[in-house]
Amino acid sequence: SQTIHQWPATLVQPVGSPLSLECTVEGTSNPNLYWYRQAAGRGLQLLFYSVGIGQISSEVPQNLSASRPQDRQFILSSKKLLLSDSGFYLCAWGGEQFFGPGTRLTVL
Amino acid sequence: QKEVEQNSGPLSVPEGAIASLNCTYSDRGSQSFFWYRQYSGKSPELIMSIYSNGDKEDGRFTAQLNKASQYVSLLIRDSQPSDSATYLCAVKGSGGYNKLIFGAGTRLAVHP
Secondary structure (H helix, E strand, O other), X not given: OOEEEXXXXXXXXXXXXXEEEXXXXXXXXXXXXXXXXXXXXXXXXXXXXXXXXXXXXXXXXXXXXEEEEEOOEEEEEEOOOOHHHOEEEEEEEOXXXXXXXXXXXXXX | OOOEEOOOOOEEEEOOOOEEEEEEEOOOOOOEEEEEEEOOOOOOEEEEEEXXXXXXXXXXXXXXXXXXXXXXXXXXXXXXXXXXXXXXXEEEOOOOXXXXXXXXXXXXXXXX
């Protein structure tokens, strides 16, 4: 069966610090992968999606970037975090979008 | 801009009643429709998908789709307090890459 992992589960970072969130999927090959952000009390905002290694599409221009160095690995990064980057970051795979457990990021 | 609209709630129903959650979408070319349940502090969990007009039943859940009216709904029969959560409607638009557009969600509260 397929499993999706995300880490860390929670993160508190100061403004201006870098960020790296990792997502890995097990049990499937060449999945479509997605990064979403959910601000407190808000809906899901699609940030990036990838249909294969090295193929990244950005939905929202901002100070975040994504990379897919391996088939089942998806990384979300930032060089300098903003207060507005706080939120619940979710990785998902597949056409029906099965979600990982998420990373709750607080930028202070 | 393609949109998915849901009433934010909260929708409050007594235990054992039928909860009815509604969703409208703007992209007439949409072909796939999904309902997710999200407990507070947790990630969304896919509970139903529907692709053709009519009803689709799975246990206590029934999804209803009316493409002509651009309307999709989720019925929860015999509601339980454990059903209390936010329910997200998602629509796969007519564009590519399996992108889903999510509504903001309806919060459901089932009280004993």
